[in-house]
Amino acid sequence: MVGVTEQEKIWTAALLVIGDEILSGRTQDKNIAQVAMWLNEQGIRLAEVRVVPDQTDRIADSVNALRASHDYLFTTGGIGPTHDDITVDAMAAAFGVPVVIHSEARRILENYYLNRPGGLTDARLRMARVPEGAELIRNPYSGAPGIRMGNVFILAGVPNIAASMLEGLTGRLKGGRPIVSVTIGARAAESDVADLLRETEAAHPGVAIGSYPFFSEGRHGANFVIRSEDGELARLTGTELSLRLREAGYEPVQGGI
Amino acid sequence: MVGVTEQEKIWTAALLVIGDEILSGRTQDKNIAQVAMWLNEQGIRLAEVRVVPDQTDRIADSVNALRASHDYLFTTGGIGPTHDDITVDAMAAAFGVPVVIHSEARRILENYYLNRPGGLTDARLRMARVPEGAELIRNPYSGAPGIRMGNVFILAGVPNIAASMLEGLTGRLKGGRPIVSVTIGARAAESDVADLLRETEAAHPGVAIGSYPFFSEGRHGANFVIRSEDGELARLTGTELSLRLREAGYEPVQGGI
Known part of the structure; x- marks a missing residue:
């Protein structure tokens, strides 16, 4: 057997699309194609996609299956300010860590809502919650950041916000030759x-x-x-x-x- | 524990989207939303979607996982006449049965290509191949039928052909109350x-x-x-x-x- 160098290794990613609105047919998914094209430019192959409903156990199980079998896992959806946004909680359950307020995320949101009506309400502060140990993915579009947890990248579900987060990651992930x-x-x-x-x-x-x-x-x-x-x-x-x-x-x- | 009657049972389906063109971002999937809305009308809930590449083992593994955990499994893609259409072979592998020519499918194709240039070529006859024991799903749109194998429904990847096959199945599947x-x-x-x-x-x-x-x-x-x-x-x-x-x-x- 010949050794595989890093150049030859095929880097793969999975995408987990989270959201009842996709499974009900209400919303036509646009993130699969967008994430696929972006990954290709990074020399990473999208090897699998799953779509699951807004259910903690279903999300956590898929996260653990997919982050183990691919170099990277991306998720879209469920990180907004409302009660149906449970991705962070499911992710924390998957990693077996608590949910904490990320101090930098809190600062970003404080700043973003400083001159906006209502300011940083409790609902908006939900968007600073992360699984303990996570880093942020900057999002110039709407303030609320994406989240990186190990090899998992948690993006927004709204396609142009997801695109803005991907832009912040461009060129920063290890990959092979683009296809x-x-x-x-x-x-x-x-x-x-x-x-x-x-x-x-x-x-x-x-x-x-x-x-x-x-x-x-x-x-x-x-x-x-x-x-x-x-x-x-x-x-x-x-x-x-x-x-x-x-x-x-x-x-x-x-x-x- | 109170008994669950058929009316109360929640019927679920999974969808397996098969195709490199979706994972490369070249083609924007339209079947997830279409299948989801159709299922909803049948009183069946789309509970999970997976997208896998044109690879026999990846397709077969997903088929066996999904057909066991849901009442129904639908697949789209990979049933055309070209070399990259391997869904039937993967399905046969999943069920542990050989691939055979379905005599009624052959008749349908013979009839469809009777007055068309070239007639029923070997490549076109590929579209009469089914896993042994399968039934056909009628497709008035382009002749080549879809395939039913147990609780698995194999549809075309081209959205309007998939729609035509779904139409043929309308009202024929057991379901609960529509959402x-x-x-x-x-x-x-x-x-x-x-x-x-x-x-x-x-x-x-x-x-x-x-x-x-x-x-x-x-x-x-x-x-x-x-x-x-x-x-x-x-x-x-x-x-x-x-x-x-x-x-x-x-x-x-x-x-x-």
Whole structure:
């Protein structure tokens, strides 16, 4: 067996989406795609997502399963000021530590609400609660910070606040090589080019080709996404796939349709 | 302990979203919300979602975990004609049965491709493969059927094809009482009404109130979603919450903002 260097290691993350509003269908999740794209830029692969309801035991169990099986765990949702925001309590239960008021978080909130009506109420002070031992993730957008607890990163559920917290973490997590993806589209029914796709993938170990069909303007089409940690290999495979599609009578569209 | 009748039982389902395209962030998932809303109409609660990559063992492990812990398991993705469509193989592995060609699925596909260019190619015939013992879920949209295997329902990943398969299942699954939800919106920062929300929820056992903040047109606002299996109770709680909001100086908006 050959030793794996840090460069070669595949870094993985899981995402735990917390919220009844996602499971009821009321809210269309936008954090999965956003966290996935951001992780990819950090050279970290999103390997698993779970969505659980606002229930302490369900959250805690998932946290403990996922933080053990991945390099990183991100969570979204449940860190606001209302009674249904129980992520911090569930996280503390998962880690077996008490919930405490984080003094720096308290200062940030005091400052943020200084000239706002009502000031720092008890409800707002809830947003300074953290599992004992946690660090803060800065959030320039709305004051209330995210929370880091070991390899777990606790983000807000509102997508633009989550984005602001991710921005604060950019470049600060250890990762490997980002995955490069090249997309080729064609007005082909994917079943007509299935052999061609399989053969192209088989001829280039280290790439994965995904096929994503659509039907628009009365015609079938598909986008073929070539993904690899080796950018040169991804581009080369893209060029060859384009060539093969053209030979088969389909005009390839660089970047997809 | 009082016996639980079928009417009182809470029916739950899990959803397994299968696909590298979701985990890479390339595709924004639309099936979670769609399946959630459909299940709710059937009186079944979506209790958990997982997203896994196109890897046989990861799919099979999740299938076995989720089908055991819920009344129903739905999956989306990976049942097309290309090499990256491996859901059927993973499902067969999970159930410990071989993959076979389903004779009725074959007939459906033969008929569908009868007057289409190329006819029923080997790649298209892949879509007639099922785990041994499976039944079909009709799909008027594109011919290729979904698959039912015990309490597992295998749907397409393309949202409108998944919708068509769900339509075919409407009213055919055992469920309980649908959850009724009532939404009240207000131009209030949720931290200002946190106590009011907690008290209203506590005063009405059997309801859950979720608070979903937003910021638009330069002002804070939030929608409060009251959910209950008891429709009358949900409406009553909505009326009371509106009253309390008005008393606190916020004009409630029925149906949310």
